Amino acid sequence: MALTLRFTVALAAGLVAVAGHAVPLAYEPTGLAWSAQEVETSATPQALVIAQRAERAQQLGCRRHCERLDRIFTRLVAEARTQTARSQALPWSLTVVQLPDVDALALPGGQVLVSEAFIDSRALTDEALAFVLAHEMAHSILEHERQALTFARMLLAPQVARSVQDMYVEMDFNLSLLKAMEPVMQQGEFEADELGLLLASAAGFAPDRQLGFIEQECAQPAGPTPVVATHPRMAARLAQLRLRLPLARRLAAP
Template sequence: MNSKFILSLCAASVITISGCTTVAEMAGADSSTLNVAAAQGFNKTVQEASANKTLDTSSATYKRINAVFLRLKPYADQVNQTGQKFSWQLAVLKSDQVNAYVAPGGKVVFYTGIVNKLNLTDAEIAAVMGHEMVHALEEHSKNKIGAQALTDLALNIGLSAAGNNVGQLGTAAAQLGSQVGIGLPYSRSLESRADQGGLLLMARAGYNPQAAITLWEKMNKLDGAGGSSFLSTHPSNSQRIEAMRKNLPTAQAIYNKR
């Protein structure tokens, strides 16, 4: 799977029926349904990655990502207001791709490239993890998921455009991506909410929220060199970083009280 594949999924859009009603809601895709479907997709991704020997469960990079995940998880549970208990799970995939995403119900997927290529500190890993966890906690994927026909359309468009370049990670990761909206950029308002919520979450877990700024500065630098697929689904620019700086005092106060 590569950046061309991810970008190709942008062709699939979510249809708004009226007001805030989406195809997902019309199709009965409530929180419980979405969480179950995401869990199935996540399990297939893990199984396929294991078979392809791209599932990382022992490297130093995996251990760092997992430690951050375990440290943030109880704080994420504390702010879960979805009405559904999350069964948080983490999959770390061996890939140079700079990316991470989360599926409904707390299924987090990290690519080793996002840590290794950016030389992330643990606090910067927490900034990515917190950002993605907030997307799940606020159920932002509901804004991107339509009826099964749209899910299939997203997958078919993505696989067709990718051709033989789907990559060694396999089609399960691609399918999960189409289901949860990876490649379908969140609106700036949802990204801002994930940024702000992520700052607070990492601060509660004892990670200095200043690291979120350095993370996105690294992302922007890599994006300028044409090397970040993460930014194809997570718009980042100077205005976004500036907005995060404005939210820092609240997060910093939480961090300083620990």
């Protein structure tokens, strides 16, 4: 028994934006355990912890990139709302911090966090920043957290009832479970890359320049292989993204 995350652009060769109409690019996940609300409620405290830590350190709020973050995020939200019934209803929000150990992340309920320290350290262009934010938003649209939790639940004894919080505790302490989830988590990153690229392209951000962030990361020395590799190698991500550039260019075309 297996759950496979999937993001396939149906009839990709013929998928284009026509006469200014929005193009749905995402699928609506089905057959998942727990409700979206249960997962959102359990994940929300993560953002609160980061925001509170930033506030205590006087590193909460936007200081240097406010105008462009607002402009980019507004355009991305407009596209995100065209994807699925759920993404249309999500209360999308962007929280900005200055913490040097935070880059960008999204929660299942549509809350996106980004650190200006991360933006500065990578010298992100508008296009690269749009890709980073759209990648995180794609995780929320595709309900990757709920998909991963469902897969993890399928690997455990079925006769034991478990809440979402139980699953998070299990994943914190069960290394073998996390190792078994590696392919699913990595596939989720490929999916978020793909949908993120297409979303940002549909929002008008040049696809080729979006790849600047991944290209920059590929140029850095590869670090040690982690015990649990939740993300694919950057080179593999870049190769997959380049395969989607022809479609992304068509979506970005005026």
